[in-house]
Amino acid sequence: MSPLIEVSTARLSGLTPKQIVEELDKYIVGQQAAKRSVAIALRNRMRRQYVDDEIRAEIKPKNILMIGPTGVGKTEISRRLARLTTCPFVKVEATKFTEVGYVGRDVESMIRDLVDIAIDMIREEEIYRVEEEAERLVAEEILNALLPSSDTDEEREESIRSTREKLRAKLEKGDLEERYIEIMVEESVTPQLEVFSQDGIDQVGIDMGNVLSGLLPTSRKKRRMRIREARGFLFEQVVDTLINMEEVRQAGLQLAEEMGIVFLDELDKIAAGGREETGGPGVSRQGVQRDLLPLLEGTAVRTRYGAVSTENVLFIAAGAFNMSKPSDLIPELQGRLPIRVELDSLTAADFRRILCEPKDALVTQYRALMETEGVALRFEEEAVGAIADIAYELNQTTENIGARRLTTVMEKLMEEISFDADGRRGETIVVDKAYVEERLSGIVEDRDLSRYIL
Numbered sequence: 226m227s228p229l230i231e232v233s234t235a236r237l238s239g240l241t242p243k244q245i246v247e248e249l250d251k252y253i254v255g256q257q258a259a260k261r262s263v264a265i266a267l268r269n270r271m272r273r274q275y276v277d278d279e280i281r282a283e284i285k286p287k288n289i290l291m292i293g294p295t296g297v298g299k300t301e302i303s304r305r306l307a308r309l310t311t312c313p314f315v316k317v318e319a320t321k322f323t324e325v326g327y328v329g330r331d332v333e334s335m336i337r338d339l340v341d342i343a344i345d346m347i348r349e350e351e352i353y354r355v356e357e358e359a360e361r362l363v364a365e366e367i368l369n370a371l372l373p374s375s376d377t378d379e380e381r382e383e384s385i386r387s388t389r390e391k392l393r394a395k396l397e398k399g400d401l402e403e404r405y406i407e408i409m410v411e412e413s414v415t416p417q418l419e420v421f422s423q424d425g426i427d428q429v430g431i432d433m434g435n436v437l438s439g440l441l442p443t444s445r446k447k448r449r450m451r452i453r454e455a456r457g458f459l460f461e462q463v464v465d466t467l468i469n470m471e472e473v474r475q476a477g478l479q480l481a482e483e484m485g486i487v488f489l490d491e492l493d494k495i496a497a498g499g500r501e502e503t504g505g506p507g508v509s510r511q512g513v514q515r516d517l518l519p520l521l522e523g524t525a526v527r528t529r530y531g532a533v534s535t536e537n538v539l540f541i542a543a544g545a546f547n548m549s550k551p552s553d554l555i556p557e558l559q560g561r562l563p564i565r566v567e568l569d570s571l572t573a574a575d576f577r578r579i580l581c582e583p584k585d586a587l588v589t590q591y592r593a594l595m596e597t598e599g600v601a602l603r604f605e606e607e608a609v610g611a612i613a614d615i616a617y618e619l620n621q622t623t624e625n626i627g628a629r630r631l632t633t634v635m636e637k638l639m640e641e642i643s644f645d646a647d648g649r650r651g652e653t654i655v656v657d658k659a660y661v662e663e664r665l666s667g668i669v670e671d672r673d674l675s676r677y678i679l
């Protein structure tokens with residue numbers, strides 16, 4: 226049985242849950258339970274596509290709630306997951322939304338964003354499919370601009386054909402990229418309107434813009450530009466003639482419905498105060514929770530491309546829940562997030578690993594930055610341990626902000642080296658334990674000072 230969606234699924238279908246976890250391990254230290262949960266959820270998205278139609282309709286995504294203090298990797302998991310998957314993926318903060326009836330973004334806007342991403346993905350696939358033909362047509366358009374055709378006798382026509390072939394050879398070699406040509410460019414002015422309605426200010430504004438853009442004719446103007454600049458304009462014009470956008474829209478809607486993933490961050494902020502909070506901002510927070518219910522359960526959302534069902538969209542929610550508890554969410558919302566994963570607080574040992582092991586580790590980043598100035602930077606193992614211990618101690622004595630504390634500590638540690646790096650070209654700078662203590666110990670010991678600086 227062939228997959229339901231035939232769009233770049235080869236890479237994803239080849240990734241087993243173990244391989245997904247291995248990919249996440251390259252960037253995120255620890256948190257194995259959370260990685261396993263998202264890996265299984267991601268794999269199940271593909272498994273569902275190969276199930277018989279009758280049972281496929283009954284298989285619903287198992288929404289996940291990740292619980293853990295700030296800075297332990299919840300958002301990082303979502304970022305890496307977005308790069309790993311070829312599914313439409315959108316990350317949003319729950320704090321951006323307001324209850325229906327209030328000015329601001331309504332919760333359905335996240336689904337509209339998801340649809341936009343899905344359609345862009347399908348369009349990119351179609352562009353890749355017609356790329357060779359599009360480039361050939363662009364070359365013809367450039368040659369037409371360089372050597373306009375005209376009604377001539379047969380002898381003259383043969384000379385023009387010969388000249389055209391010579392220009393084509395030069396064009397393919399890249400010898401004509403700086404030459405100026407005149408091309409026709411479409412220009413249209415779409416007025417920006419904001420209209421208040423139950424569908425949300427953002428959605429109606431877009432729709433009205435589309436309506437008016439259809440009423441206002443586009444003007445075609447000649448513009449003179451270099452060939453290397455003209456290629457982009459011509460490519461977009463040619464692609465539009467080769468791609469059936471109606472098919473792209475339909476495939477995009479289906480892709481969003483069947484494979485869409487929404488990462489809903491900062492969910493705890495709309496639970497602060499609990500269900501007993503009946504006044505002030507609590508009323509609006511509970512309203513946002515109620516508005517989220519139909520999305521997680523499955524409802525039809527109107528978009529400018531058509532209605533989209535959220536029945537098979539996977540929702541991964543996350544929150545620190547340091548000022549509230551998951552039980553403070555309204556019961557209906559809790560029931561729609563059946564899989565709970567608790568992320569662990571980071572230890573000093575975790576900090577040591579975070580500094581060096583991930584592909585984008587802070588130590589690696591600072592080495593790369595200093596290399597641009599011709600400075601070799603080397604961190605001794607004891608120095609890395611001292612940095613980790615200081616960051617962990619600060620988290621325990623001030624505010625626990627997780628791995629983000631490493632960024633503030635490292636920036637303070639590297640301040641002097643970064644400032645003077647341009648004058649130390651060719652040097653090798655060794656950061657040892659003594660240097661770390663010299664730069665940071667005084668600040669750490671002064672509790673009031675560390676609250677402001679680190």
